[in-house]
Amino acid sequence: MQKKLDSLLAAAGIALPDQQKHQLIGYVELLHKWNKAYNLTSVRDPMQMLVRHILDSIVVNPHLEGSRFIDVGTGPGLPGIPLAIIRPDSHFTLLDSLGKRVRFLRQVQHELGLKNVEPVQSRVEEFIPEPAFDGVISRAFASLQDMLSWCHHLPVKGEGRFYALKGLRPDDELATLPQGIQLQEIIKLRVPELDGERHLVILKAN
Numbered sequence: 450m451q452k453k454l455d456s457l458l459a460a461a462g463i464a465l466p467d468q469q470k471h472q473l474i475g476y477v478e479l480l481h482k483w484n485k486a487y488n489l490t491s492v493r494d495p496m497q498m499l500v501r502h503i504l505d506s507i508v509v510n511p512h513l514e515g516s517r518f519i520d521v522g523t524g525p526g527l528p529g530i531p532l533a534i535i536r537p538d539s540h541f542t543l544l545d546s547l548g549k550r551v552r553f554l555r556q557v558q559h560e561l562g563l564k565n566v567e568p569v570q571s572r573v574e575e576f577i578p579e580p581a582f583d584g585v586i587s588r589a590f591a592s593l594q595d596m597l598s599w600c601h602h603l604p605v606k607g608e609g610r611f612y613a614l615k616g617l618r619p620d621d622e623l624a625t626l627p628q629g630i631q632l633q634e635i636i637k638l639r640v641p642e643l644d645g646e647r648h649l650v651i652l653k654a655n
């Protein structure tokens with residue numbers, strides 16, 4: 450798996466310390482080991498997990514601003530765990546409503562020794578955290594409208610952003626953004642060996 454990760458990282462132009470690469474591989478091994486018991490992902494092949502989960506998450510890293518994030522509807526920790534591994538000076542709250550998935554996240558936290566993640570079981574609508582976040586992140590969670598309406602009460606700093614990882618450019622969802630929210634940027638992401646388009650939508654309150 451190490452060779453495959455190295456070649457994907459090289460193709461993406463990402464350099465990481467060995468310790469972070471070992472943690473990313475350790476995370477894939479845990480996903481693979483516990484997938485059946487916890488029903489974590491439809492991706493069964495660890496090599497495909499590297500492409501569709503690890504690379505797909507970490508290509509977002511250069512576009513994040515700040516150090517305190519929440520990954521809403523994180524499921525098995527995507528994109529939050531890979532981002533927390535390669536961004537050890539940032540803190541990630543990993544939120545999901547399903548107890549089984551949050552139990553898996555606690556196991557990952559413990560086995561990989563991650564000090565910068567906090568798994569939380571809650572529906573996002575009922576979660577009242579503090580202090581404020583620099584960014585609210587989600588992947589495969591909800592339409593932009595639902596994400597923003599379920600997350601609007603989360604405390605986000607003045608310069609804070611909403612980051613939504615999407616497949617195709619979601620022009621129809623962008624046409625009906627709620628009042629008070631504006632589009633900052635849509636970034637086309639390049640994920641080596643992944644078929645199909647990936648986009649990062651960055652929104653901010655105005």
Ligand SMILES: C[S@@+](CC[C@H](N)C(=O)[O-])C[C@H]1O[C@@H](n2cnc3c(N)ncnc32)[C@H](O)[C@@H]1O
Nearest residue numbers: 522523524527545546547571572573588589590
């Ligand atoms: C399709 S999965 C995506 C998981 C992960 N982000 C990924 O990219 O693989 C959506 C996740 O959102 C969680 N979820 C759905 N509605 C939620 C809510 N209102 N509050 C918190 N989590 C929610 C589900 O339990 C599920 O784990």
